[in-house]
Amino acid sequence: MIQLENVTKVLSGRTILSNLSVTIEEGETLVLLGRSGTGKSVTLRHIVGLMQPDSGRVEVLGKSLTETSTDQLAAVRSQVGYLFQDGALLNWLSIAENVALPLLETHKLAKSEVDQRVKDALREVELDQHGDKLPGEISGGMRKRAGLARALVSHPKIVLHDEPTSGLDPISSSIINKLVNRLKTTGITQVLVTHDMNSAFEVADRIALLHEGQIHALENVDDFRDSADPAVRQFLEGQISGPLSRGLLDGSSND
Amino acid sequence: MTGWIEALGHFLGRSAETTGYGLVLLCRTILNLPHLFTRRRMRDCLNLIFTYTLGSFTVTAVVALFTGMILALNGGDSLASLGQENLIGRIVAISMIREMGPFMTALILTASLGSGIAAEIGTMKVSEEIDALEIMSISPVKFLVLPRLIALTLVTPVMTIFAAFIGILGASIVAANNFGVTWIAFSNDALENLQLGDVHIGLIKSVVFGITIATVGSTQGLLTRGGATGVGEAARRAVVITFLLVIILGYYLSWWYLS
Numbered sequence: 001m002i003q004l005e006n007v008t009k010v011l012s013g014r015t016i017l018s019n020l021s022v023t024i025e026e027g028e029t030l031v032l033l034g035r036s037g038t039g040k041s042v043t044l045r046h047i048v049g050l051m052q053p054d055s056g057r058v059e060v061l062g063k064s065l066t067e068t069s070t071d072q073l074a075a076v077r078s079q080v081g082y083l084f085q086d087g088a089l090l091n092w093l094s095i096a097e098n099v100a101l102p103l104l105e106t107h108k109l110a111k112s113e114v115d116q117r118v119k120d121a122l123r124e125v126e127l128d129q130h131g132d133k134l135p136g137e138i139s140g141g142m143r144k145r146a147g148l149a150r151a152l153v154s155h156p157k158i159v160l161h162d163e164p165t166s167g168l169d170p171i172s173s174s175i176i177n178k179l180v181n182r183l184k185t186t187g188i189t190q191v192l193v194t195h196d197m198n199s200a201f202e203v204a205d206r207i208a209l210l211h212e213g214q215i216h217a218l219e220n221v222d223d224f225r226d227s228a229d230p231a232v233r234q235f236l237e238g239q240i241s242g243p244l245s246r247g248l249l250d251g252s253s254n255d
Numbered sequence: 256m257t258g259w260i261e262a263l264g265h266f267l268g269r270s271a272e273t274t275g276y277g278l279v280l281l282c283r284t285i286l287n288l289p290h291l292f293t294r295r296r297m298r299d300c301l302n303l304i305f306t307y308t309l310g311s312f313t314v315t316a317v318v319a320l321f322t323g324m325i326l327a328l329n330g331g332d333s334l335a336s337l338g339q340e341n342l343i344g345r346i347v348a349i350s351m352i353r354e355m356g357p358f359m360t361a362l363i364l365t366a367s368l369g370s371g372i373a374a375e376i377g378t379m380k381v382s383e384e385i386d387a388l389e390i391m392s393i394s395p396v397k398f399l400v401l402p403r404l405i406a407l408t409l410v411t412p413v414m415t416i417f418a419a420f421i422g423i424l425g426a427s428i429v430a431a432n433n434f435g436v437t438w439i440a441f442s443n444d445a446l447e448n449l450q451l452g453d454v455h456i457g458l459i460k461s462v463v464f465g466i467t468i469a470t471v472g473s474t475q476g477l478l479t480r481g482g483a484t485g486v487g488e489a490a491r492r493a494v495v496i497t498f499l500l501v502i503i504l505g506y507y508l509s510w511w512y513l514s
Binding site: 088090150 | 295379382383384386387389390391392393398
């Protein structure tokens with residue numbers, strides 16, 4: 001479903017991804033963990049074609065994004081939903097108009113169908129009472145849910161979440177986790193970038209730890225939780241010293 | 256010394272890159288013109304025309320009024336010393352329609368709308384809204400730049416005509432009160448000496464300036480990097496670059512017209 005093969009990306013002279021390879025199967029929910037600056041969001045941006053690798057290959061839904069035309073990229077993107085950290089809603093449109101935007105701009109649907117899909121998406125994220133409000137009039141958690149509704153309204157096969165629970169209170173985080181788990185039951189493939197360990201264990205099928213631009217560990221949830229790998233243990237236990245700090249302490253880290 | 260040369264090279268490289276980006280953006284916007292004729296884009300465009308006109312109306316009127324009055328005061332003073340104060344009408348009318356109207360309006364719209372476009376699109380860039388549009392396969396050129404370019408291309412000539420009219424009105428008041436030139440004498444002199452070409456060049460300039468303001472504002476907005484500081488920097492750059500381009504283009508258009 002999603003395949004990254006030896007992907008390398010250098011930004012402003014820093015190697016963010018270094019021969020990163022990972023395959024995400026259809027219907028799977030993969031959580032990407034790692035310290036800040038290890039390239040988790042950059043990986044997501046490659047999956048949706050917002051960034052092109054300097055070398056390596058990205059394949060999504062059987063199509064290579066590294067050798068694709070604009071139209072093919074648009075075709076792939078129409079099957080991918082992306083939840084941004086702050087929702088990335090357009091502030092002059094109401095929540096309902098934001099959710100309707102991809103349908104109105106890129107799908108030729110009847111108005112009644114657009115209205116119905118928007119209604120369903122807003123109900124899915126429990127925002128059906130807030131469709132008329134502007135993004136500035138609702139809380140951060142509601143904005144994220146509205147962003148998720150917009151990501152889902154086109155009925156995507158893949159949903160990418162960039163820190164879906166960051167900055168949220170525990171209850172709002174639980175609502176988001178519940179939504180992610182509900183999406184799992186529909187067979188949607190999901191990739192989440194998060195620092196929230198509770199969220200990772202609650203929603204993941206597999207967890208990957210990124211370090212120095214590569215997948216350092218990739219395990220199912222239970223194996224990851226019980227892993228004896230020193231880097232995984234350091235990350236899970238939040239220890240200051242350890243393999244993940246090596247670059248940081250000697251000044252050669254990407255952070 | 257090496258550092259200085261390096262900084263200059265960096266500046267020139269960056270300027271060339273921005274210029275290229277701006278020109279490509281303008282071409283892509285023009286190629287997207289057929290997309291304007293949809294109900295949603297038309298609605299966006301009309302909303303922007305309304306907002307831009309309303310937002311710049313008062314300041315344009317005040318600046319134009321006083322510019323016309325200053326022009327009449329200074330011109331009238333010099334002409335009065337030669338006993339030729341009855342020529343104020345033609346001087347003010349020609350300069351307001353051919354030069355001052357388009358130039359002054361462009362500066363006002365740059366400061367009020369060009370910087371606003373850069374800040375608005377820049378904020379969208381740093382808050383990932385532009386990325387969101389791209390992921391939804393919505394072209395930011397079609398969705399954001401096209402309506403702004405069309406709106407400004409239409410609003411600038413309208414505001415230029417308005418500014419010229421208000422400026423001439425202000426000048427006629429000064430001519431009557433300070434130099435005893437009647438409204439009839441003032442307007443007769445203005446109309447007799449004003450040529451259609453003067454109106455044409457004024458309108459051509461205003462259209463070019465409108466396109467410039469929208470293109471530079473959008474370019475700077477789309478090239479914004481790095482949070483709130485980047486947005487402020489984008490707005491500042493948009494104003495500075497547009498001011499320079501308006502003056503340079505204004506000169507060459509005048510030169511072209513006169514030659």
